Amino acid sequence: MHIFKEKIEYENPLLSIKVWLAERNSSFPINWHHHPECELMLIQQGKLEVEVGSELYTLQAGDVIVLGSSQLHRDRSFGERLEYIVLQFDLQTFFDQSTIPYLQYFNETKVPLSAMNYIFRDNEKARRGVADCIREIYEESLRKASGYELAVNLLIKRILLILIRSDTLGLLADQDRVERIRLKPVLDYVEDNISERITVEEACRLINMSYYYFVKFFKKTMGLSFTEYVNFRKIKRAEQLLLTRDLSISEVGDQTGMPNMAHFYKMFKRFNHCSPKEFQRKMLGWNRR
Numbered sequence: 001m002h003i004f005k006e007k008i009e010y011e012n013p014l015l016s017i018k019v020w021l022a023e024r025n026s027s028f029p030i031n032w033h034h035h036p037e038c039e040l041m042l043i044q045q046g047k048l049e050v051e052v053g054s055e056l057y058t059l060q061a062g063d064v065i066v067l068g069s070s071q072l073h074r075d076r077s078f079g080e081r082l083e084y085i086v087l088q089f090d091l092q093t094f095f096d097q098s099t100i101p102y103l104q105y106f107n108e109t110k111v112p113l114s115a116m117n118y119i120f121r122d123n124e125k126a127r128r129g130v131a132d133c134i135r136e137i138y139e140e141s142l143r144k145a146s147g148y149e150l151a152v153n154l155l156i157k158r159i160l161l162i163l164i165r166s167d168t169l170g171l172l173a174d175q176d177r178v179e180r181i182r183l184k185p186v187l188d189y190v191e192d193n194i195s196e197r198i199t200v201e202e203a204c205r206l207i208n209m210s211y212y213y214f215v216k217f218f219k220k221t222m223g224l225s226f227t228e229y230v231n232f233r234k235i236k237r238a239e240q241l242l243l244t245r246d247l248s249i250s251e252v253g254d255q256t257g258m259p260n261m262a263h264f265y266k267m268f269k270r271f272n273h274c275s276p277k278e279f280q281r282k283m284l285g286w287n288r289r
Contacts, residue, residue, distance in 0.1 A: 004031065004032075004033045005033065005034055005035065006033050006034065006035040007035070008035055008036075008037050008088050011141075012141075012149065013279075013282045013283055014149045014283060015149055015152055015153070016037075016089055016090035016093040016094075017087065017088065017089040017090075017137070017141075017152065017156070018037075018086075018087075018088045018089075019085065019086065019087045019088070019134075019137055019138050019141050020085070020086055020138075021044075021083065021084075021085055021086075021138065022082075022083070022084050022085075022086050023081075023082065023083050024046075024077045024081075024082040025081055025082075026077070026079055027076065027077055027078055027079040028076065028077050029074065029075070029076040029077075030074055030075050030076070031074055032072050032073070032074045033072070033073070033074065034070045034071060034072050034073070035070065035088065036069050036070055036090070037069065037088040037089055037090050037091075038066070038067065038068055038069055038088070038089055038090075038091050038106075038113060039066070039067040039073075039086065039087065039088045040064065040065070040066050040067075040086075040087045040130070040134055040159070041059070041064065041065050041067075041084050041085065041086050041087075042063075042064050042084060042085045042087075042130075042131050042134040042135065043059045043060055043061050043062065043063045043064075043082075043083075043084045044061060044083040044084055044085065045061055045081060045082065045083040045084075046060075046061070046077065046078070046080050046081050046082030046083060046084075047059065047060050047077070047078050047080065047082065048075055048076075048077055048082060048084060049075060049076050049077075049078075050065055050067075050073060050074075050075040051073060051074050051075065052067060052071055052072070052073045052112075052114045053071070053072065053073075053112075053114070055114065055117075057117065059084075062127075062128075062131065063120065063127070064120045064127055064130050064131050064134070065114075065117055065120070066113055066114060066116055066117060066120075066130075066163075067113065067114055068106075068108050068112045068113030068114055069091065069108060069113070071112055071113070071114055085134050085135065085138050087134050087137060087138070089156060091103070091106055092232065094153060094156045094157060094160070096236075099157070100187065100191075100233075101180065101184070101187065102160070102164070103222075103223075104180050104221060104222055104223065105160075105164060105172040106160070106172070107221075107222060107223025107224070108223065111171045111172070115171055116163050116167065116171065116172065118169065119163065119166045119167065119168075122168075123166050123168075126162050126163075126166040129158075129162050130159050130162055130163075133155045133156075133158050133159045133162075134159075136151070136155055137152050137155050137156070140152050140155070179217065179220075179221040180221060182207055183207070183217075183218065183221055183222070185206045185207055186203045186206055186207060186218070186226075189202065189203060189206055190203075190229070190230055190233055191233065193257070194233060194234055194237045194256055194257060195254075195255050195256060195257050196257050197257055198230050198257065200214065200215065200226055200227070203218075203226060214226070231267045231270075231271075232271065234256045234257060234258060234267070235256075235267055235268055235271045235272070237255075237256050238252050238253070238256045238258075238264075238268065238276065239272070239279065241255060241256070242276055242279060242280045242283075243280065243283055243284065249261070249264075249276050249277060252264075252276065264276075
């Protein structure tokens with residue numbers, strides 16, 4: 001079985017999405033592939049079969065499918081005219097300080113995001129709501145009217161909200177609810193001390209857990225290790241400072257609790273695939289276009 005990792009190129013550096021209208025006029029299979037981004041597809045015309053693991057979905061006009069991060073999938077068309085919108089996005093980037101607790105609903109440590117496709121099968125209102133959001137995101141990305149980045153951001157969050165509120169089986173919203181509540185003091189500690197050194201020992205003390213139990217508990221609940229989560233939140237704050245404050249790169253590192261520039265650059269490149277200066281130049285340059 002040939003498997004390839006698809007690299008997603010974002011058109012707009014302010015938005016971690018790629019959206020386009022795909023068209024086929026003949027039978028055409030696409031081999032097994034995966035990518036870190038989540039994916040939604042909306043069929044506009046024709047018929048498409050999508051295979052995700054052992055599940056096979058047959059989609060026609062008006063149908064929607066969701067695929068999780070790095071889920072193996074392939075598809076094929078049937079010789080008739082096929083037209084569908086593809087939306088791929090980096091889920092993590094659409095969560096900020098106020099919504100970060102909901103990222104846990106989509107960590108896929110227990111349930112792959114494709115399990116949510118039962119919603120589109122059973123709930124016509126939810127399916128139409130997500131389909132409308134996908135169409136609007138595509139149209140916003142085509143027009144690029146002033147503020148379209150805000151519109152796309154809100155529409156992505158609207159899709160996530162529909163999934164959470166339509167999950168009658170409780171696969172997302174109810175899994176590990178007690179565990180998430182128990183971690184709240186730790187998440188608050190991270191947000192309140194982004195500019196300082198954040199330690200796993202203090203996190204353990206806040207919820208009265210041993211080190212060994214805490215690191216396993218955090219990873220199981222959040223889908224990220226505690227260190228990965230802290231670095232993620234620090235880099236998100238660094239991005240904000242780079243775009244809104246007149247600070248040097250070293251000052252940004254200091255204000256996010258990463259005074260070691262080698263470490264700061266390494267973490268920044270891990271999440272953004274570029275240096276802080278390149279990120280700043282790319283983002284601010286796009287804003288002036």
